[in-house]
Amino acid sequence: MNNTLTLERIDQVVSIDLSYELKAYLFNRFSLNDDYEVSSIVEDEGIQFWKETLFNFSGRKDIFGLLKECYSPLNSLIEKESDKVERYIDIILKGNTNDIKLKHYLKLEDSKNIRFEVHESIAGKIPVLIIPHKEDFAKIVQCLVYKNNPVTIPSSMGAVLLNGLNNSKRLNMIKKNWLQNNPSGDWNKEFLDNVMPNKSLYKDKMIILSTKPYSNVLGRQLGITENLWNSYSVSIRLEHEFTHLYMLKKYGQDANNLHGELIADYIGIIKTTWNYNKMWMLTFMGLENYPHYREGARLENYIKDSKLSSDDFRQLIKIVKNAIENIAIFDKCIGKLRSTKDQMCRIDALCEIGLIDLASANGADLLIEIYYENFHRELF
Known part of the structure; x- marks a missing residue:
């Protein structure tokens, strides 16, 4: 693991006392497709x-x-x-x-x-x-x-x-x-x-x-011009869906829930601007003023069929916020995207970790460790 970068961490305490419904929603649905071959990609x-x-x-x-x-x-x-x-x-x-x-x-x-x-x-x-x-x-x-x-x-x-x-x-x-x-x-x-x-x-x-505009967010909400944001929006959206396609082919499903969305948005952002912007990601999900949630934001699209209570929702936005913070730490640690193999290893690591672990206090360390294990495995 790369330990050369020291980063200040936020308080990332996520209660382990989660309801059955929230645990079921957060269950990691990504498992390697037995029929997957490199040629199938x-x-x-x-x-x-x-x-x-x-x-x-x-x-x-x-x-x-x-x-x-x-x-x-x-x-x-x-x-x-x-x-x-x-x-x-x-x-x-x-x-x-x-x-x-x-x-x-x-x-x-x-x-x-x-x-x-x-x-x-x-x-x-x-x-x-x-x-x-x-x-x-x-x-x-x-x-x-x-x-x-x-x-x-x-x-x-x-x-x-x-x-x-x-x-x-x-x-x-x-x-x-x-x-x-x-x-x-x-x-x-x-x-x-x-x-x-x-x-x-x-x-x-x-x-x-x-x-x-991506996630129904305007450029002025992100501090950039509308013309530039419209261009970014198409690129992020396209790379987002390409990531879902990769997850579908490699893992047999694209996990159309918050786990899959955080992964696809991460890749969409870094493929478009080469740097992960956690404030963009928080805004996409309606958490730019955390712990306040902006009603009507995209996060709602992925829980409408679940049976989560208001308490579950409060726990969920904490988990999503912490996961975004840890993805930002992970991205800064491993640096700019270098290759297609690098991109695949990032996606694979994010698929394998699960949202509960990703949102934990050592979530960034776990993610970095999985990434480097996958990256070095691909070399041999």
Whole structure:
């Protein structure tokens, strides 16, 4: 362990007398995926489809028309319990669109400025849908994540990583090719036996990204210009989602809770500005005036389905605050990001430690120790 740097530590006493509900919420869900291989981090099936499709796409009027061909939910209105109504079933589940009138299609405010690109990340290539209009972002998330139901999308939510999104165009291409080679064959049997079990043939991973200020925080709250903050916001958001993709591939899940968010935000910040700014992180979570919590901040997005009491919440914000402080100590100790291996070892260490240990008085020391163990293990 690197002991050359002495840093002043804050009082980091976290009560070990946590409720069952809070302990369950804080349970470390990251465990190494048994099927993980270095090769699996390179490229998913379907990336070739998107590279070829986008290469041949030039000259078409806008990307949204192509997306509607691939993702059926974009061909239906956002309606209450829309996944249960007859029209949704016809369009999404049966693929029947011949009798659907134009008024039933989703309309966006600014479809012409949507961008769809294949990006290289720490976890390999992935398609990224970039949506400048904030209302359009909410609509597309409602369609693709919430089955066209009018779920409220928090203002502090600006991106989502989708894992397992049905691509109708890919599936239709598989069907067409199979029927050409097997004109007398039973496609339904082929689909059930050989296609449906192999979800990578027709399901996509994708990042949906907005361009609004990160965590619904304005530049003036951080002491920087809005133009600079808008640029930083897109970069932080993209690197944040790349980190979730890495965690998904290596650990079998991206742990969409505060543990995973602190990790992804840490990487997003240092990849954007090369220095971890704990005040930014505290502000993202509504803790810039700790112990006061700012209502409506992003922290709420990750506990809405939990059964935490008000006492649990008070304990939780203390844990989050202390974890952020210890991440700052860790970052200062090991220095600026040097390589992809360095980045992976930082993520791995943060995944392995767990929030309760990370928030403890010796959390920074534990994190540094795990990091160096992982880093040196990778050398041999």
